[in-house]
Amino acid sequence: MNEQKIVHVHLPKNESFKTTLSAGKHELLSDEPESVKGGQDSGPDPYDYLLMGLGSCTLMTVKMYANRKGWQLEDLYLELRHNKRHDKDCANCEDPESKIDVIEKELILKGNLSQEQTEKLLEISKKCPVHRTLEGDIKIESSVST
Incomplete structure (x- = not known):
């Protein structure tokens, strides 16, 4: 549970x-x-916290995976950026004010890793629970009390 x-x-x-x-x-x-x-x-600001939550979850997930595999990952960093921009897949593209949120993640790995290991860690970085939550269907239930 x-x-x-x-x-x-x-x-x-x-x-x-x-x-x-x-x-x-x-x-x-x-x-x-x-x-x-x-x-x-x-x-x-609130978006900084959103990015920090995603970033910390991503790095924890990558490190757990590398440790489990016994890979020589010495250090890791993540640089995240958030912006709003027009996108060819937006639902209301005809509206000039319509923009979508875009988060860019750049994974920086230090260690003796093969190209295959590096690519696998990038793939794993997209599987952290916060990443999955942000890309999934989110329902926010709001209420008020006085």
Whole structure:
């Protein structure tokens, strides 16, 4: 049975955008950049956290696989970028305002790896649970309480 994850996010009355995010005993801050009116850049913005979640899951998955195989993976990094752009596959391409979200992942591997191992690790990087969630059908159920 999957354990349900609960994260708490709080935006106090006296803050424009600075939020406190809590996951168990861990506490983080999020904010908008100063380029957004009211933003103080006191923490990563929400899309930064989205990319960091995807990135950490990806690298953990790749490292677990390489370790299981006994491959000589010395270090690994991931560079992620998010943007919105027009795409030939978008549903409303005739609308000039219609854009899709694109996340680019660049996997950087250090170690004594063959081309075949490198290609396999790239394939495995696309199988981390967060990657699968983001590419799958997501249903968000919203409610309100007072």
